[in-house]
Every structure is written in C-alpha cells, then in structure tokens.
Amino acid sequence: MTVTQRPRIAAVLSAVGVLLLGVLATTTGQRAGAAAAAPAPARSLARTALTCALQTAPGRPITFRPSVTGRLRQVSATGTVLLDRCTSPDGSQRGVRSGRLVLHGAGMANCLTADRLEGSGTITWYHGWDRRGYKAGTTRFTPAGRGSGYTPADAFLSGNAVAGRMAHRHVHGRAVPTADVTGCAARGLRAVAGRGNISFG
Secondary structure: OOHHHOOOOOOOOOOOOOOOHHHOOOOOOHHHHHHHHOOOOHHHHOOOOEEEEEEEOOOOOEEEEEEEOOOOEEEEEEEEEEEEEEEOOOOOOOOOOEEEEEEEEEEEEOOOEEEEEEEEEEEEEEOOOOOOOOEEEEEEEEEOOEEEOOOHHHHHHOEEEEEEOOOOOEEEEEEEEOOOOOOHHHHOEEEEOEEEEEEEO
C-alpha cells in the first residue's frame, strides 16, 4: 500500500484510555502531520472542556497481541500515552496542565479498521506541565466501538468519559503514527508510537 492509498485520519482520538492508542503520532508525511496538529473546529471550542497534545511515552509504544495484519482478527492492546500543553477553552478545567493515560483493550482489528472494541483507559491529571507535583484527579473512558484511520489504534481514541473528571463528556481526537506503517499488511504491526491531540467536549 502506498502513501497515497492511506485513508485520511479518522476523527477519533476519543476514548483515550482504550487500547491501540499508540497511533497518535506524527507521520513521515507533512500532510499527515499537519492533520494531526490541526486545532478543533472553532464552532466547538466554546463547548470544549479540555484540549491536550499527546504522544506515546518514550520507549513504550502501543503494543498489539497478536500483531495487527491485513486480516481481521481478535487483537489486544496496551499502552501509555502522555498528555501535554492542556488548555481549557470553556474555563472549566483551568487547573489541568498535563496527564498520563494508561489503556488496556481488545477488539476485532486489521491494518485499517477496528470493531467490537472493549476495554477502558484511565487518565491521571496533573496541575504541573511536567506531570509532577499535585494530581488533579482522574478520568476513566471507554472507546466508541469502531473506527478507521492509519492504524486500528485510532479507533480506540474516540469514546466517552464514564467516571471521574469530565465524566459524561465525549472524547475526540486525531492521531497519526510517527513511523511508516505501510508494511502492516505484509509484515504485520506489533507496536506503534505517535503523537496528536485530544479533546473533551
């Protein structure tokens, strides 16, 4: 599959806490990187509680078991994602500056899609920019159920906050892998790292 054959990034970053989150990164293509960095639509900012940049933790990509391939099959995923530069457009979450997301999940997935998602993610929020010092609470979320993007990880980034800070809000994000994933169908994809952004509205 060539770069031109890749589907556009799905607007999925919600359910940050679910598996396959690793896809959030910048791609080798400038166009994909620009898409991941694009801000949320202006019309929705007034209703957005929090927006953050995100990236997989250094040396800890999202890991799939078994590897994701071109064939749809049951896959589990685990990973840790760091949230930075958080801001609160509506002013309701001014104390939150950064966070750490730990996710565990499973679903039917191949290189481009994911369905029947199960699992959850937990975000620990911090008042400091460097995830040190005072904690600002937690958020637990679940994935939306299905999605498509550069990798199945995208599907696990959209969903709903079900408990804790910002409970009952929708989680929405965009993500692209930082490394070339075009060999997924031929060689399989065991892990993926990346960066992007996420919002709670």
